[in-house]
Amino acid sequence: MSILLSSGTIQLQADVLVIGGGPAGTWAAITAASQGAKVILADKGYCGSSGATAPSGTGVWYVKPDQQLREEAKASRYEMGGRLAEHRWMDRVLDRTYENMNRLGHAGYPFPMDDDGNLHKRGLQGPEYMRLMRKLVKKAGVKILDHSPALELLVDEHGVGGASGVQTQTGDAWTVHAGAVVIATGGCAFLSKALGCNVLTGDGYLLAAETGAQLSGMEFSNAYAICPTFSSVTKTAYYSYASFYYEDGTPVEGAGSKRGRSVIARKLLEGRQVYAKLDLAPEEIKPLLRVNQTNFFLPFDRRGIDPFTDLFPVTLRLEGTVRGTGGIRITDESCATSVPGLYAAGDAATRELICGGFTGGGSHNAAWAMSSGSFAGEGAAAYVKKLGGHAADRQLQSVSTSVISSTASASPSRTEEIVQAVQEEVAPYDRNLFRTEQGLKNSLQRLDGLWKDQRNQVVERSANGVKAREAAAMTATARWMYNSALARTETRGMHKREDFPTLDAGQHYRLISGGLDQVWVKPEAVQEAPEKKEVILP
Amino acid sequence: MIEVVSESRCVSCNQCVSVCPTNVFDRGDDGIPVIARQDECQTCFMCELYCPVDALYVAPDSEKVIGISEQEAEHLLGGYREKVGWGKGRTPVASHDYMYRISKFASF
Numbered sequence: 001m002s003i004l005l006s007s008g009t010i011q012l013q014a015d016v017l018v019i020g021g022g023p024a025g026t027w028a029a030i031t032a033a034s035q036g037a038k039v040i041l042a043d044k045g046y047c048g049s050s051g052a053t054a055p056s057g058t059g060v061w062y063v064k065p066d067q068q069l070r071e072e073a074k075a076s077r078y079e080m081g082g083r084l085a086e087h088r089w090m091d092r093v094l095d096r097t098y099e100n101m102n103r104l105g106h107a108g109y110p111f112p113m114d115d116d117g118n119l120h121k122r123g124l125q126g127p128e129y130m131r132l133m134r135k136l137v138k139k140a141g142v143k144i145l146d147h148s149p150a151l152e153l154l155v156d157e158h159g160v161g162g163a164s165g166v167q168t169q170t171g172d173a174w175t176v177h178a179g180a181v182v183i184a185t186g187g188c189a190f191l192s193k194a195l196g197c198n199v200l201t202g203d204g205y206l207l208a209a210e211t212g213a214q215l216s217g218m219e220f221s222n223a224y225a226i227c228p229t230f231s232s233v234t235k236t237a238y239y240s241y242a243s244f245y246y247e248d249g250t251p252v253e254g255a256g257s258k259r260g261r262s263v264i265a266r267k268l269l270e271g272r273q274v275y276a277k278l279d280l281a282p283e284e285i286k287p288l289l290r291v292n293q294t295n296f297f298l299p300f301d302r303r304g305i306d307p308f309t310d311l312f313p314v315t316l317r318l319e320g321t322v323r324g325t326g327g328i329r330i331t332d333e334s335c336a337t338s339v340p341g342l343y344a345a346g347d348a349a350t351r352e353l354i355c356g357g358f359t360g361g362g363s364h365n366a367a368w369a370m371s372s373g374s375f376a377g378e379g380a381a382a383y384v385k386k387l388g389g390h391a392a393d394r395q396l397q398s399v400s401t402s403v404i405s406s407t408a409s410a411s412p413s414r415t416e417e418i419v420q421a422v423q424e425e426v427a428p429y430d431r432n433l434f435r436t437e438q439g440l441k442n443s444l445q446r447l448d449g450l451w452k453d454q455r456n457q458v459v460e461r462s463a464n465g466v467k468a469r470e471a472a473a474m475t476a477t478a479r480w481m482y483n484s485a486l487a488r489t490e491t492r493g494m495h496k497r498e499d500f501p502t503l504d505a506g507q508h509y510r511l512i513s514g515g516l517d518q519v520w521v522k523p524e525a526v527q528e529a530p531e532k533k534e535v536i537l538p
Numbered sequence: 539m540i541e542v543v544s545e546s547r548c549v550s551c552n553q554c555v556s557v558c559p560t561n562v563f564d565r566g567d568d569g570i571p572v573i574a575r576q577d578e579c580q581t582c583f584m585c586e587l588y589c590p591v592d593a594l595y596v597a598p599d600s601e602k603v604i605g606i607s608e609q610e611a612e613h614l615l616g617g618y619r620e621k622v623g624w625g626k627g628r629t630p631v632a633s634h635d636y637m638y639r640i641s642k643f644a645s646f
Contacts, residue, residue: 045559299598
């Protein structure tokens with residue numbers, strides 16, 4: 001890696017550039033490095049604390065390689081996901097997750113012990129996990145660029161060959177030329193302040209689409225988490241122990257953390273505040289709950305609320321595609337995209353392959369992040385080997401829809417207006433959670449206008465410029481979401497159409513999408529499970 | 539949101555400046571970090587965990603500044619880091635037996 005420092009610019013050369021330093025990005029980086037690739041990882045914030053995983057605890061889809069256990073694990077969410085998952089992918093993600101979790105144990109992750117003295121590996125504490133991942137990334141010889149958001153991808157006629165951006169703490173521009181780029185920038189939660197999610201603004205979707213890559217499953221983008229109104233802690237799992245009430249203590253009929261979430265949304269839409277209390281938690285498990293999700297209790301403790309006995313007001317906070325399943329379309333087992341040299345992993349990529357149109361919790365996402373991250377790292381490293389020594393003398397150009405410049409930028413107040421305008425389309429429950437043809441069309445008309453306003457805008461290499469790009473990414477994400485939602489005239493997975501409230505067997509396909517000025521959507525067949533044939537002995 | 543940087547506790551390591559995912563802090567001229575962009579705080583509590591001397595306090599309110607003073611927050615400083623089990627002589631909560639016990643009742 002050569003470093004040329006000339007008046008605030010950093011020029012680097014690598015085999016593989018990983019954009020994003022959460023679970024998927026770090027697994028991609030260490031896996032590519034283990035294949036002998038020179039790797040650079042650029043994170044928008046700080047690799048180790050950035051993203052949805054670091055501040056949380058998460059379950060992991062870790063299932064021992066026992067055929068019956070595996071079949072049960074695959075079946076558990078297959079129907080909820082609208083039968084869009086593929087068995088081949090579920091199998092390989094279960095295999096790789098098992099392998100990677102065991103590697104974490106060897107690397108020193110402090111797993112608890114079960115009754116038989118074996119390590120219990122069905123969950124990860126985010127701070128511990130991501131601190132360890134940063135350590136492993138460094139140990140693998142990967143160069144980390146913290147606080148270094150990417151603003152544009154660089155391409156030539158052979159495909160993607162690098163990226164450039166800005167270091168927000170120094171103002172220095174950075175450019176990395178690399179044989180392959182892995183997008184691991186997470187999903188898009190539209191700056192809703194869901195826990196750890198404000199760095200997740202769909203940046204990678206836009207970067208990928210600007211090179212011509214496609215998306216998939218963007219209709220599965222309306223995840224909302226139950227959350228105290230005052231708090232950022234979006235951990236819905238514990239609300240399975242909650243009852244929901246009005247202010248006067250009368251129960252909200254039908255409200256619940258799973259299927260009853262819509263009831264909560266409708267009450268909130270009516271302007272009625274809903275309250276929760278975890279009064280269904282059996283006494284003996286309360287101390288266990290406190291330890292299992294330490295951060296869940298933090299806001300309550302600091303406010304002097306006992307969530308097991310006190311009512312507290314709740315809202316549904318948008319988690320968008322972070323806990324949705326849509327993202328960049330994967331075209332093969334190496335997590336390649338349709339553009340040569342470009343790979344996608346984690347929440348930035350579609351997760352439909354393992355959970356269809358519904359995740360129901362973090363464990364699939366966590367498994368997907370570590371598996372797809374290592375698939376992409378291997379894939380990118382192998383691709384670079386095939387490229388040979390040509391990477392250095394490529395003539396690369398930006399394909400950004402913004403004009404990335406060293407001067408003048410969209411004004412911060414205009415950027416803020418755009419962000420608010422996009423949030424007004426994607427946050428309201430009657431637009432995104434409960435979808436209708438007319439509502440989606442109305443939103444799209446406004447979103448298309450916002451996109452046109454931002455097209456070819458000058459974006460400065462600065463923190464303000466980064467915000468302008470985030471606004472563009474959120475606008476583009478909302479357009480892929482709603483065009484896909486419009487095309488799916490049924491209710492499947494998390495995608496709910498008020499005007500088509502049931503599942504239509506005729507729409508058993510994924511929806512892929514893409515395009516920037518003109519957004520397109522088209523169906524893609526789901527690979528069916530191989531028929532189980534009875535072996536007939538001759 | 540982040541509300542308190544305790545000058546009396548701070549050792550000017552500037553870890554918080556590095557680890558904050560949304561770049562809320564700036565290095566101060568005197569070495570003590572300043573909360574330069576409070577509205578960017580996403581209330582993720584990561585800075586508290588990484589502060590080696592428990593000099594930071596993130597109020598649980600993500601939507602508005604409540605204006606808690608260092609004195610008022612004094613008894614709360616370091617509480618989260620202690621629960622997570624980070625710091626000398628502590629055992630990480632990740633290895634706590636309850637992480638396993640809970641799996642007998644529910645899976646999260």
